Amino acid sequence: MFRPQKYSIPDRAGQPFIDPVEIRRLLDANPAPQHSQVAAAVESALGLNRLSLQQTAVLLNAGPEDRRLVLEAAGTLKRRVYGDRIVVFAPLYIGNKCVNDCSYCGFRSSNPRAVRRTLSPDEIAGEVRQLSSTGQKRLILVFGEHPLYDPGFIASAVRLVYSTRQDHDRINRVNINAAPFDVDGFRTIKRAGIGTYQIFQETYDPQVYSRIHGRGPKSDYTYRLTAMDRAMEAGIDDVGLGVLLGHADWRFEVMALVRHTNHLEACYGVGPHTISFPRVRKASNLDLSGIDHVTDDDFRYLVAVLRLAVPYAGLILTAREPGQLRNGMIKYGVSQIDAGTRLEIGGYSGPAATQQIDREQFELSDTRTLEQTVAELVKAGQIPSFCTACYRKGRTGEYFMQFASGGHIKHYCTPNALLSFAEYLCDYTSGPLYEKGWELIRSELDRMPAGALRDNTAKKLREIPGGARDLFM
Ligand code: SAM
Ligand code: SF4
Numbered sequence: 001m002f003r004p005q006k007y008s009i010p011d012r013a014g015q016p017f018i019d020p021v022e023i024r025r026l027l028d029a030n031p032a033p034q035h036s037q038v039a040a041a042v043e044s045a046l047g048l049n050r051l052s053l054q055q056t057a058v059l060l061n062a063g064p065e066d067r068r069l070v071l072e073a074a075g076t077l078k079r080r081v082y083g084d085r086i087v088v089f090a091p092l093y094i095g096n097k098c099v100n101d102c103s104y105c106g107f108r109s110s111n112p113r114a115v116r117r118t119l120s121p122d123e124i125a126g127e128v129r130q131l132s133s134t135g136q137k138r139l140i141l142v143f144g145e146h147p148l149y150d151p152g153f154i155a156s157a158v159r160l161v162y163s164t165r166q167d168h169d170r171i172n173r174v175n176i177n178a179a180p181f182d183v184d185g186f187r188t189i190k191r192a193g194i195g196t197y198q199i200f201q202e203t204y205d206p207q208v209y210s211r212i213h214g215r216g217p218k219s220d221y222t223y224r225l226t227a228m229d230r231a232m233e234a235g236i237d238d239v240g241l242g243v244l245l246g247h248a249d250w251r252f253e254v255m256a257l258v259r260h261t262n263h264l265e266a267c268y269g270v271g272p273h274t275i276s277f278p279r280v281r282k283a284s285n286l287d288l289s290g291i292d293h294v295t296d297d298d299f300r301y302l303v304a305v306l307r308l309a310v311p312y313a314g315l316i317l318t319a320r321e322p323g324q325l326r327n328g329m330i331k332y333g334v335s336q337i338d339a340g341t342r343l344e345i346g347g348y349s350g351p352a353a354t355q356q357i358d359r360e361q362f363e364l365s366d367t368r369t370l371e372q373t374v375a376e377l378v379k380a381g382q383i384p385s386f387c388t389a390c391y392r393k394g395r396t397g398e399y400f401m402q403f404a405s406g407g408h409i410k411h412y413c414t415p416n417a418l419l420s421f422a423e424y425l426c427d428y429t430s431g432p433l434y435e436k437g438w439e440l441i442r443s444e445l446d447r448m449p450a451g452a453l454r455d456n457t458a459k460k461l462r463e464i465p466g467g468a469r470d471l472f473m
Contacts, residue, residue, distance in 0.1 A: 200242030204256030307333025340370030
């Protein structure tokens with residue numbers, strides 16, 4: 001599936017690999033590709049082949065007619081690889097002290113309006129109890145960059161989340177988004193049992209990067225670029241890449257994400273578990289006039305291109321975006337969303353929701369509760385998945401990749417999505433949502449090929465209303 005490619009900067013573990021001139025040249029070499037070139041790249045992607053950077057550039061430059069073909073193909077591939085399911089999680093902000101000065105972020109050190117807070121262990125446990133009492137099973141813990149939030153602190157927070165449980169209410173997978181560490185630091189975090197280590201390069205254009213990261217350790221482009229290499233060396237083989245759209249050309253950023261993917265595959269035999277592509281949002285004391293907003297059409301399109309270029313990666317679309325747009329983008333390749341999100345530190349167990357921009361990193365667009373989001377997914381025929389089976393069964397990294405890229409994922413993931421959703425329905429819903437949810441489960445079960453897997457799934461599903469829990473394949 002992945003064939004190593006020759007680049008101006010060869011892939012070496014721990015070494016930088018982005019050559020902006022090369023990426024630009026690939027994009028500029030074919031500004032108006034022919035239909036046959038687009039169709040060939042699409043066909044290759046539908047055959048579950050990873051796309052080369054040249055093929056990705058072809059798709060990124062496709063004309064309006066061919067864009068339709070790409071969007072459609074992304075939907076087909078999403079269904080083929082992931083089935084009709086969408087993984088649901090929530091972010092939990094632990095602390096917003098920060099020594100960096102990222103121009104776009106409400107938590108930047110030069111923002112005097114930012115209200116700084118770090119949750120105590122009791123407060124973390126309170127947030128976790130509140131989140132898990134709504135049915136959440138997967139969290140991502142988020143931290144500013146500060147000497148206080150060292151690897152030991154992060155590891156303790158992760159352990160505390162796993163140990164905070166009551167009856168069925170428990171978090172089964174804890175991911176983190178935190179500053180990059182050295183290999184020893186990553187080892188400390190790995191030992192606490194994290195799922196995915198996520199960090200965004202923000203922009204892969206070094207000049208733009210320098211302009212928007214003026215001060216603090218984050219101003220070191222290369223240290224951030226090679227963070228995943230150090231994580232891999234420390235044994236964390238589940239990593240999440242991302243860019244913050246609105247600073248550099250979005251086509252360039254997509255090419256760079258694919259280049260980063262190729263680097264990880266070439267050096268470690270494992271690509272990214274997830275890719276994120278947030279657009280800059282309004283934030284405390286922030287002037288948005290210099291932001292080059294990516295239009296909704298381009299945004300949808302770039303997600304479709306990523307889906308085709310890296311078929312195995314989970315594509316994450318967060319509540320920064322409005323609910324309607326999120327609902328619509330699932331069919332173009334998005335496979336993970338957050339739901340019931342509150343960004344204010346301590347916001348889940350605090351008083352009910354109005355957003356207070358000085359207490360948050362940025363403004364949310366989608367403020368639906370988890371239950372409202374689930375209800376809309378069900379209406380759209382999508383199974384909300386709270387599954388954490390791969391992580392708990394050790395199906396991570398290389399194994400996960402082969403598994404997913406061969407299209408086998410739905411043979412485990414569909415049953416596990418059904419089982420975890422059935423448990424959610426029994427524990428956290430009643431009335432019409434409960435009924436409609438089970439209807440969807442029955443129809444998805446009917447669509448599974450007849451055989452042992454379907455029979456086994458049906459048997460386990462029957463046990464859930466009687467009290468059986470935490471069932472997975
Ligand atoms: N301090 C960590 C770091 O910088 O990697 C944590 C990152 S932050 C809590 C998560 C992500 O939010 C950032 O990497 C950035 O991409 C994004 N972000 C920051 N400000 C934003 C804004 N105004 N709108 C949308 N996303 C933003
Ligand atoms: Fe700090 Fe992260 Fe915000 Fe930058 S993006 S100011 S590092 S919290």
